[in-house]
Structure formats: C-alpha cells, structure tokens
Amino acid sequence: MSGMTSRGSGKRVRKAPAERREEIVAAAALVGLTEGLECVTLRRVADELEVRPGLVGHYFPAADTLVAEAFTAATLQELDALLPPAGSRQDGAAADPVAVLRRFFALTGSADFDNVSRLWLNARHLSRYRPALREHVVAQELLWCRRIEEIITAGTGSGSLTCADPSTAALRVLVAIDGASAYINTSADRRGAVPGRLAAALAEAELGLVPGTLAAAEAEDRADGPGEAGD
Amino acid sequence: MSGMTSRGSGKRVRKAPAERREEIVAAAALVGLTEGLECVTLRRVADELEVRPGLVGHYFPAADTLVAEAFTAATLQELDALLPPAGSRQDGAAADPVAVLRRFFALTGSADFDNVSRLWLNARHLSRYRPALREHVVAQELLWCRRIEEIITAGTGSGSLTCADPSTAALRVLVAIDGASAYINTSADRRGAVPGRLAAALAEAELGLVPGTLAAAEAEDRADGPGEAGD
DNA sequence: ACACTTATTGGTCGCACGACCAATTGCTTT
DNA sequence: AAAGCAATTGGTCGTGCGACCAATAAGTGT
Numbered sequence A, B: 001m002s003g004m005t006s007r008g009s010g011k012r013v014r015k016a017p018a019e020r021r022e023e024i025v026a027a028a029a030l031v032g033l034t035e036g037l038e039c040v041t042l043r044r045v046a047d048e049l050e051v052r053p054g055l056v057g058h059y060f061p062a063a064d065t066l067v068a069e070a071f072t073a074a075t076l077q078e079l080d081a082l083l084p085p086a087g088s089r090q091d092g093a094a095a096d097p098v099a100v101l102r103r104f105f106a107l108t109g110s111a112d113f114d115n116v117s118r119l120w121l122n123a124r125h126l127s128r129y130r131p132a133l134r135e136h137v138v139a140q141e142l143l144w145c146r147r148i149e150e151i152i153t154a155g156t157g158s159g160s161l162t163c164a165d166p167s168t169a170a171l172r173v174l175v176a177i178d179g180a181s182a183y184i185n186t187s188a189d190r191r192g193a194v195p196g197r198l199a200a201a202l203a204e205a206e207l208g209l210v211p212g213t214l215a216a217a218e219a220e221d222r223a224d225g226p227g228e229a230g231d
Numbered sequence C: 001a002c003a004c005t006t007a008t009t010g011g012t013c014g015c016a017c018g019a020c021c022a023a024t025t026g027c028t029t030t
Numbered sequence D: 001a002a003a004g005c006a007a008t009t010g011g012t013c014g015t016g017c018g019a020c021c022a023a024t025a026a027g028t029g030t
Helices: A019-033 A042-049 A055-058 A063-082 A099-107 A109-128 A131-158 A166-181 A194-206 B017-035 B042-048 B055-060 B063-082 B098-111 B112-127 B132-158 B166-181 B193-204
Strands: none
Touching: A019 A042, A019 A055, A019 A063, A019 A109, A019 A131, A042 A055, A042 A063, A042 A194, A055 A063, A055 A131, A055 B063, A063 A109, A063 A131, A063 A194, A063 B017, A099 A109, A099 A194, A109 A131, A109 B017, A109 B112, A166 A194, A166 B132, A166 B166, A166 B193, B017 B042, B017 B055, B017 B063, B042 B055, B042 B063, B055 B063, B055 B112, B063 B098, B063 B112, B098 B132, B098 B193, B112 B132, B112 B166, B132 B166
16 A cells, blocks of 8 residues: 555644745645636645645635635746746846747747636636635736736837837737637637637737747647638 | 515416526526626526526526526627627618627627626636536637628628638637626726727728727716726 | 326435634744 | 644534425316
8 A cells, every 4th residue: 555645644744834825825826727716725725735624724714815826826927937027037138029929929829828828717707706816816917918018118129029009019919818818618629720829910910020920830739620610 | 564575485386398497597697697607506596586496406407507508598699789680680781881890899898798798708717617508608609700700791792891701800809809808807997998999909900991990989988987007 | 176297396415615613733942 | 851832633513506306286188
C-alpha cells in the first residue's frame, strides 16, 4: 500500500498564517481555473490541501472573499505570462511592441488559453451574484486594459504602429478578445475560424498595421477543422 | 387579511399536459431572464406558478432540460423582437436592411437588452457544466447568426450594403456584440462608452457603410452618468 | 352515476454548501 | 520544563437542491 496520497489522520502540520493563506489562495486559484469558480468551496479547497474545511473557513470567514482572491491570483499570474510587466526586463531595452502583440495574440488564441477564457467568462457571470468577486473582476479588467495600453503607447512612441487613442484602442482589443472567448464552452471546436482571428484583425485595423502582422499562422493543433458548420 | 396572493391550499387546478408544460417553460424563462439560470430550479418555478415542486419535476424529470428549454424560450422570443423573422411582414415588401440593422443596434445597445446580455453570458458559462443547455445554446447561436446573415444578404442584394461573405460578417457582428455584453455585470455603468459602440462601428466597417449609419444617437436613458470611474 | 386515467399533491431521502464553535495540539516564550 | 498562544481539528446546524414515490382528486369516457 504505497499510494498513501493523503496523510489520512492525526498528524497536524502547523504553518505560519501568511504562508498558509497564500497556500489556500493558490489552491483555490487552481481549482477555479481548472474546474470553475463555483467549485472553489471551503470543502473543495480544503480537500485539495489535505486539510480540514474548518481551517479554510478560519482564514476566509466569508467564502466569497476566497473566490474573489482566487480569481485575482489566477488572472494576475496569467497576465504576467501574457504581457510581461514593464519593469521585468534586465536590459533596459523594451521588446518590439509589435512582436509583443504578436506573441500576445498567438498565446490568447492557443488552446492553452482556453482555461483562462473560461475563467473570465465564469467570473463575469458570477459577478452578478457576488459583490466581492465583482470588485476584483473590475480591477483585473482595468489592469489588463492598462497593460495592453502600455504596449500600444510604446508602439506609437517608437512609430511601429499608429493610433489616435491608445486607451480606446486597448479597450477595443480587449472587447474583441472577450467576444471571441465567449464561445469557449459552446463552440470551442471551430475556434480557429472567425472569432479567434477577429481580435487580431481588429487590432491590426485599429493600430494601422498591415493585415497579417498580428495574426500568427493559424496552425491549429486540431488540424481536422471542418468547413462551415456542417449542420 | 386581503393579501391572499396564493391560493394557499387545497384547490387543485388540473390542466392539459401541453398547456401546463408551456406554462412551466414560460415561467422558467422569465426566472432565468430576470434572476439567472441557476435560479431556474424546480422549487423556484413551482413557486412562481403557485404549484407544488413535484409537479414541475413530473414534467421535467431532469432539471437540466427545464433550464435548457427556458433559455431557448427566452432567447427565441427576444430574437423575434430584435430581428423579426423573414415571413413576418404582411405586405411582401421587406424593410430596408440598413434600417433593420440600425434598429437592431439601437435595441441591443439599450438598457432593455441588459437582461438578455446577462442571460447569454449566464448560459455560455453554465454550458460548461450542463450538456443539455450547451446544445440549446449552440442552436441559438446558429439561429441568431443566421438571422443576422439574412439581413446582410438582403442588403447586399438590394445594394444598400456591400460585403464579401455575409456568413463571416454576421458571425463577426455577433462576436462584437458578445464582447460588449461580456461587461454587463461588471461595468454596466460605462456601457455607453466604447464597447456599446464597437459592435455598430465594426458592422459599419464590415458592411461598407459610412461611420455613424448604424450607431444610433447615444441618448442613454441614464443621463446622470458620472465622469470616469470615480474610484 | 360509475369507473378509470392521470394530473397533482405532500412528503422523504441523500447530498453539498456556508457558518459556527468547543476541544485539541503544535510551536514559541518564559 | 512549564505556560500560553493560536493554528487546526472534528463536529453540528440550517438551508436549498434534485430525485423519487405513494396517496389524492380532477376530469373523461362509459
């Protein structure tokens, strides 16, 4: 009997509050990202950490707070992977904005981004009922928008792209991405088709780039793409 | 004691199965539209109709089916209000496609459409967990897309608008609308701003119309609009 | 008027959730 | 080594859910 996955009983592992709290949020973020925010429950998270539910309840007297923080933790990490923050380069030289955007659209269009799309969709809906989550979602919306705006502004500065209002352009790009990812749970199969391209195409139009600059090769991992909804 | 809102007890009202079923679906659709699809529960719907929960369970042995049908009923009705189906005109003359589209964007941009935006967001997320709902959502996505495509095709036929591929254009318009409505639960206040316009603007660009043709006057009913998120 | 079908009731069962609390036990301080 | 703090446990309580079922009563046909 080697598969003793859980420490079963007895042995308590006492940790520093701050550390335990981070651990809980990280576990909650993972659950929320992979299974959905409604699965971020005291019991589920406790189970993940092999801890008693009461402990999670101790750190989060209101379960809503845990859900909200889980969302923020997940999106924050994802954003950093998508668009490295301003001060993250050792060499002072910033990367080419167009290249950054191309990488950005390549990532958001790939299957690896699916869970993130689901998370946003999930959070936006759940915000209807959970005020705490709502605030965190609004904050992340702003943050993502700002991060995109930074790239665009850098691009206009270096002249590699042109745009009247970086703020508006960033918001439009974000809206297009959200529109495309809205179909993640219903039509994920024909993702490569129109919606996925729309965001990049819109960005190209919005930023005065030649079509195709941002739309990476559509080498979808699923090469079996059927023609036009075969209903 | 005049407020005898419910018939309290005893009196049974026996109805024909078909009629009762429609009644249940209609009530469920209303609940789903106003309170959310997770509130479409056997008990909640039964309460709405002043009937015992078991009865609803009798007509819908699987609760998922009720949720799915409620969604379809709600969106079907809404679509007909938004874009009257092809054969709905007594006089054979079809309306001017551009006028139809203008009306369409005016309606989707108004506050009356908020609950519908919420419903779609709701359904798209819930489709992650409920296969029955998922199928209905996919069907409605197709239907909405087709209905828009009809208008566009009519427009290209009459020459009032130009477009390479009506099918793709319709899908793009829908994606834009979905992107805009994604923010309904988090940033409904500054709806008038960028997102709402984006859909109409994209449609104008997509259909070769002069900017402003489809974007109706942004006379928001909420005239008390405060300046930029005052956080 | 009667019997028969079935729409409708009233109730139970098991489950998962958040909230709450007293008892326990690991760690730190004295 | 003893005392104290608090992280952690184990358990309870109330709620709302879907599913299920036997009993009831409203119509329908004879």
